[in-house]
Amino acid sequence: MMLRSLPLALLLALPVSVFAQDAPVPSAASTPDPALVRVVLTTSEGPITLALDPVHAPVTTANFLRYVDGKKLDGVTFYRAMKFGPGEGLIQGGARGDPARLFPPIAHESTSQTGLSHVAGTISMARYAPGSATSDFFITASPMQSLDASASGEGDIAGFAAFGHVVDGMDVVQKILAAPTSPTEGEGVMKGQMLDPKIMILSARRAK
Secondary structure, eight states: OOOTTSTTOOOOOOOGGGGOOSSOOOOSOOSOOTTSEEEEEEETTEEEEEEEOTTTSHHHHHHHHHHHHTTTTTTOEEEEEEEEETTEEEEEEEOTTOTTTOOOOOOOOOHHHHOOOOOTTEEEEOOSSTTOOOSOEEEESSOOGGGSOOSSSSSOOSOOOEEEEEEEOHHHHHHHHTSOBOSSOSOGGGTTOEEEEEEEEEEEEEOO
C-alpha cells in the first residue's frame, strides 16, 4: 500500500497478526557490545540512544550513519504514532521525501538475512517496496514480530529492515507514542496517526 502524499510512509500491507504475540519478548536493550555503534537522537521530548548493528545489518546501518554524519536528520521530525493500546505501537520519523536531505534508496536487508527481530525498542526502516528505503525509520514501543520477514502468510512478507535497538530513552519513545495525533490528517491506514504537533529531532549524532 503506497500513499502518494507521504512518500516514505511505512508500508502496512501486512498480516493482521501484527497485533498478536505468542509470548512475551524481552526488551531489545542488552549488555553493551563494542561492535555496536551508538547514536543519540536529541528530540524536543528528550534524548533517545540507539545501538546500531553493523555486523548483522551492515547496509542499513551504514545508510543511517550516512544521514547522521551528514546531519541530514537534524531538524526533521517524528511525525507518526501508530497506537495499538497503552504503550503499544510504533513511532515514525525522517525526512518525508525532502529531496535536499535524501540519499539514494538502499538494498533491503530482511530479518531473515540479519537474524534480528522487531522486539520492543527496535529501530527499523520505513519503506514502500523492498529496496525503496531512504531516510525514514520507525522505533517499536512494543514487540511487533509481525514486521519481521515471513516465508508464508498474506500481504508483504519481506518484512522490514531492523538494524538496531534503543539502549536508553524508551521513556521518550513512550512519551512520543502517547502524544496527540490529528483525527483528520493522513490517508488510508495512516489517518488519525499523524502527530499534531510533530516532535522535533533537534540533532542526530554518534555518541562519544
